[in-house]
Amino acid sequence: MRDPAQDPDESGFGFPAPLWRAVARRRPLGLDVRWRSPLRGPWLTSVLGLVLLVVLPVVTVTGLLSYSAYGPQFDQAYPGDVGFLRLPDFDWPTDPPWLYRLNQGLHVGLGLVVIPVVLAKLWSVIPKLFQWPPARSLAQVLERISLLMLVGGLLFEIVTGVLNIQYDYVFGFSFYTAHYYGAWVFMAGFLVHVPLKLATMVRSLRGTSLREVMRTGRDQTRPETGPSHGLIPTDPDPPTLSRRGALGLVGGGSLLVLVLTAGQTVGGVSRYAAVLMPRGRQPAGTFPVNKTAEAAGISREAVESWRLTLTGGAVEVSLTREQLLALPQHTATLPIACVEGWSTTQTWTGVRLRDLARLAGVTEPSSARVESIQESGLFRAATLQGNQVDHADSMLALRVNGGDLPLDHGYPARIMVPAIPGVHCTKWVGTIDFEAG
Amino acid sequence: MRTPTPLLTRFRRSYGAGPAHLLLLLAGLALAVHTVRTIGLDALWDPEVWWQSIAVWFIGAAVVHDLVLYPTIAAADTVIARATTRRRAGTGTRGRRRHAGRRIPVPAVNYVRVPLMACALVTVLFLPGIIRHGADTYQRATGQTQDPFLLRWALLCSAIVLLGLAAYLVARLRAPRRTPSDPPPPAPLPDRRAVPVPGGVPAGVPAAGTGTGAVRQDRAPLLAAALVALAVVAVVLVRRRGRA
Numbered sequence: 001m002r003d004p005a006q007d008p009d010e011s012g013f014g015f016p017a018p019l020w021r022a023v024a025r026r027r028p029l030g031l032d033v034r035w036r037s038p039l040r041g042p043w044l045t046s047v048l049g050l051v052l053l054v055v056l057p058v059v060t061v062t063g064l065l066s067y068s069a070y071g072p073q074f075d076q077a078y079p080g081d082v083g084f085l086r087l088p089d090f091d092w093p094t095d096p097p098w099l100y101r102l103n104q105g106l107h108v109g110l111g112l113v114v115i116p117v118v119l120a121k122l123w124s125v126i127p128k129l130f131q132w133p134p135a136r137s138l139a140q141v142l143e144r145i146s147l148l149m150l151v152g153g154l155l156f157e158i159v160t161g162v163l164n165i166q167y168d169y170v171f172g173f174s175f176y177t178a179h180y181y182g183a184w185v186f187m188a189g190f191l192v193h194v195p196l197k198l199a200t201m202v203r204s205l206r207g208t209s210l211r212e213v214m215r216t217g218r219d220q221t222r223p224e225t226g227p228s229h230g231l232i233p234t235d236p237d238p239p240t241l242s243r244r245g246a247l248g249l250v251g252g253g254s255l256l257v258l259v260l261t262a263g264q265t266v267g268g269v270s271r272y273a274a275v276l277m278p279r280g281r282q283p284a285g286t287f288p289v290n291k292t293a294e295a296a297g298i299s300r301e302a303v304e305s306w307r308l309t310l311t312g313g314a315v316e317v318s319l320t321r322e323q324l325l326a327l328p329q330h331t332a333t334l335p336i337a338c339v340e341g342w343s344t345t346q347t348w349t350g351v352r353l354r355d356l357a358r359l360a361g362v363t364e365p366s367s368a369r370v371e372s373i374q375e376s377g378l379f380r381a382a383t384l385q386g387n388q389v390d391h392a393d394s395m396l397a398l399r400v401n402g403g404d405l406p407l408d409h410g411y412p413a414r415i416m417v418p419a420i421p422g423v424h425c426t427k428w429v430g431t432i433d434f435e436a437g
Numbered sequence: 438m439r440t441p442t443p444l445l446t447r448f449r450r451s452y453g454a455g456p457a458h459l460l461l462l463l464a465g466l467a468l469a470v471h472t473v474r475t476i477g478l479d480a481l482w483d484p485e486v487w488w489q490s491i492a493v494w495f496i497g498a499a500v501v502h503d504l505v506l507y508p509t510i511a512a513a514d515t516v517i518a519r520a521t522t523r524r525r526a527g528t529g530t531r532g533r534r535r536h537a538g539r540r541i542p543v544p545a546v547n548y549v550r551v552p553l554m555a556c557a558l559v560t561v562l563f564l565p566g567i568i569r570h571g572a573d574t575y576q577r578a579t580g581q582t583q584d585p586f587l588l589r590w591a592l593l594c595s596a597i598v599l600l601g602l603a604a605y606l607v608a609r610l611r612a613p614r615r616t617p618s619d620p621p622p623p624a625p626l627p628d629r630r631a632v633p634v635p636g637g638v639p640a641g642v643p644a645a646g647t648g649t650g651a652v653r654q655d656r657a658p659l660l661a662a663a664l665v666a667l668a669v670v671a672v673v674l675v676r677r678r679g680r681a
Binding site: 148167169171 | 452459468473546562572578
C-alpha cells in the first residue's frame, strides 16, 4: 500500500488538477501556524501509534465480546437489530468465573488509560490538520474522510464512555446505541488507517533506536531527521523537554489514570486509590451496588409476603424464603462485574439453579427466563443460557458473606452466575421460567 | 522493480494513489455508510434538542478537540513556557564574576507544566463527579451522593502541584555551583534559527543549566507560591462549602 503523502509526484495534483490548484491558491488567512515543538516528527508519532495499534484493538474486541455476553440470541443485548455488525452467535462461557470481570476491566480500564496516548498522538499529527491545501487529489479527500471516521469515532467513544461510567447522561441519546455504532464507524476508520500507515510506522521506528532516544537529554534533543511526512517542524523552538521526557509525560499520564481507576475493578486496597470513581467508595459495611432498591421501586414491605414462582414444568411451584433456605445450600465466591468496568467479589450462599430446575420438573433446561418483582427497568428480566443454568456455582443467592442479602443487593433472592454481566444477576427475583431442552 | 503499465501510471496520476488505496478506502467508507444505515438517520438527529444528537456529538468531539481543546492547551503551554524561561543577557567577565558561586539555575518550566497537565487531565476526566452533574442518576445507581468528589479533587490537584514545587526545590538545591572559570551564566537561549551544534553541549558546561529554559530565578518561586496559595484557597473554600 502506498501512502500518497510520499508518492514521488507529491507536488503534483490529481484529477481535476485545476480544482486542486485553485484550492491550493486560496489559502485562508491565519492558517500560517508556526509549529513550535521540535519533538514532532514521524518517529514520535509512530511510537504513540504503535501503542494505540496494540491497545485499541483490545478495547474494541472486548467491547464486541461484551455485546455477545449480554446474549443477543435472546434479544437482550443493546442496541438490538444490529444486523451483521456483531460477532457470530456463541454461548458465552461460564469459566473462568472472572471472565466478564476481566473483559470489562480491560475494556473500560484500557479505554481510560489510553486517553493520554490518544491525546498525545493527536497532538503529534495536528500540523496535518491545518496543512494547505487540505487535499491534492481524490485519494487525499477520501483519506481525510476516513480520518474523520477514525478521530471522530475515537473521541466520541471516549467521551460517551467516560460520561457513562460516571452516570452523567448529559448527551441525552441512548448510550448503548451511540457507543456501539460509534465503535463501528471508528473501526471502519481504523481498518483503513492501519494498512495505509503501517509501512511508514515501521520505517520510522527502524530509523531511530528507542535506546538512543532514551539516552538523549533535553539539551541534546534535535528535530527528527529523515522524511518529514508533514510532521517535522521547519522552524522549531528550542526544546523544553526531551523526547524521553515527552514519552515519560504521556506514560505518567496513563499511570496516573491507571492508579485513579484500576481500583474499581481490582478491588482490595487499590479501591481506596480510585478516589474520584463512583465505585472507589464502599457503602458503609457492605459492597458497591449497581441499582438501589429505592431506585427500583422495591420496599421492605413489598418483599415481606414474597414467594418465588418456578414455571416450565407440569405444575407451577411456589416457594417461600424459609422453604428455599431449607433446601440444600451451595456457597461460592463470585464476582459481580458491571459493564461499566467496576466489580466486587463476594461469597454467596443459596440454592443451585439446576436444583430449582429439577424442583420445577425440568431436568435438562436449555435456558431460563428470570424476572424480577421490579416493575419497570431495562434489566428487570434476563434469560440465562443452558450452560449458565447448569453450572455448579450458578445459584439463586439468599445470603452473602454469611448474612442475609441486603435489600439493595436483591433481598429476598438474587441470581448469581459465573462470568455474566452484572445486570443479568437479576435482583429481587420473582419468577424463574425454565425452558426444557 | 516492475515498471507500472501506462494505464496504472495514468490511474495513479489522476486518482493520487494506487488502485489498492482506492479499494481500501471504498471498503472503509462502505462499512461506515452501512453502520449509519443500520442505526438509521433518524437516530442521529434529535429535532427537539439539536445538541443532544449523536451526529452533533460525533462531529463535535473532533471539532472541539481540534479547534478548542488543542489551541487552549497550546496557548496555556506557551504562556507557561514564556513565564518560566527567558533569554539571559550577561556575558563577559563581569557577569562571570557576579554569578560565581551561585547555583546554576534550573528551568522551572516542566516543574510547572507537568503538574498542571496532570491536574487538567484529572479535572476533565472526572468533571461530572467534581461538579456534581447527573446527581440523580448517580444516587439511584450507587445509593451515594457525589459530594466528596469536589474536596478530593481539590486535595489531589493541590498535592500534585505541591509535588511539582517540591521537585523543583530539590532540583535547585542539587544544582551545582558555578565557578569563576565557568563560562558565563546560563548559556543564552539559542537562536531558534541557529544550526544545532553537533555533539550537543560544549564540554565543561554542566547540563542542568545549559540550553534553553534558563529560569527567571526571581519569578519561578513566585509562580509556584501563587499556585500553592490558589490550591490552599480552593481547599478552604471547598471545606467551607462542605460544612455549610
